[in-house]
Amino acid sequence: MRYSGTRGYQGYRGRRSGGKRWLILILVLILLAASAFLIAQRYMVYDMDGSYHFELPWFRHAENGSVQQPTARPGRRQDLEIIIEQPPLVEAAYQELHAVELDTAALQGGASRALSALPENVNAVAIRLKTVDGDLLYPSALAEAAEARAVAGGSIARSSIEELTGAGCYTIARLAALHDSRFSLAHKADAAIQQKKYKNEVWYAPDNSFYLAPEKELTRQYLVNIAAEVASLGFNELLFDEFAYPTVGRLNNIKTAEREMSMEDALSLLADNLRETLLDTNVRLSVVMDEKTVLRGSDTKSGQVLADLAARFDRIYVPTTEEQLPALQEALAPYPAELVPILESAPAVGVYLIPTAQESS
Secondary structure: OOHHHHHHHHHHHHHHHHHHHHHHHHHHHHHHHHHHHHHHHHEEOOOOOOEEEEHHHHHHHHOOEEEEEEOOOOOOOOOOEEOOOOOOHHHHHHHHOEEEOOOHHHOOOOOOHHHHHOOOOEEEOOOOOOEEEEEEEEOOOOOOHHOOEEEEHHHHHHHHHHHHHHHOOOEEEEOOOOOOHHHHOOOOOOOEEEOOOOOOOOOOOOOOEEEEEEOOOOHHHHHHHHHHHHHHHOOOEEEOOOOOOOOOOOOOHHOOOOOOHHHHHHHHHHHHHHHOOOOOOOOOOEEEEOOHHHHHOOOOOOOOHHHHHHHOOOOEEOOOOHHHHHHHHHOOOOOOOOEEEOOOOOOOOOOOOEOOOHHHO
């Protein structure tokens, strides 16, 4: 006996099975597309202006011997990759550094004019790219800097930096390390030096500015990311000042109970992190120390220890006078770091850095 209804039912099932196959095919294509997007993100590199391009692994090391330095932030997906373009070594400047610090106005389109006005014997220039307020005077692409409203430089600053680093002169980027009000306020608990009496409140310096705590991981990661980014701009040297705990103000109000390491160890760890970041580059790492700390060998308030820092930095810059140079040279003689005096005027012989007029006044 035949049942026409059975034939109809079987035909209907056949059509439904074909629809399922198409649905499965579409789902497979979606999964493949999603997987390709996730893989592509690994090779997506963001430019300084916010745009992006792809750096495929088999092309990365073929261009100018560049070294890729990733940046990361604890608890967040790594979404920014920085390629450090290794600046050429200027050996003459290293042997006899004759440096002048330019006013930050040079970042606003006055770079060529500032370079042309340099004295004939000057072979290096320094420029501040991070202030004690925490402002980054270049167009940073770091998400954490944008969140802290620290990005204060734009396309004009980028063009000015390109003029400076492309002029054939040895270039030094000067960066305030731990004196940083913007990032301190943005991350009171996770990065800032805090008050003892008030939970999660930042400690105030006498000028109502704030400091980062180097024993906190977020502080170190932020400064490491800045170092990698600034190095990628083409500078020959990074010079960190304010590389210390605060030394003035109501220091007894600073919260210290939760510190997991000493001040000396925290500064050494930060220096090690910065050194590791620049390890495979030609970029030199330097720090500013005050005259008294160098001559005494340490400062219990700032946490600086000469032996620790001189072993980790290529150069120690010291604001001083020509009369004090012999004593400073003797203090640094046991260590590999080179002494660079910060002087108001050029000495007859030797290396030096002349600061901006505002700083030396």
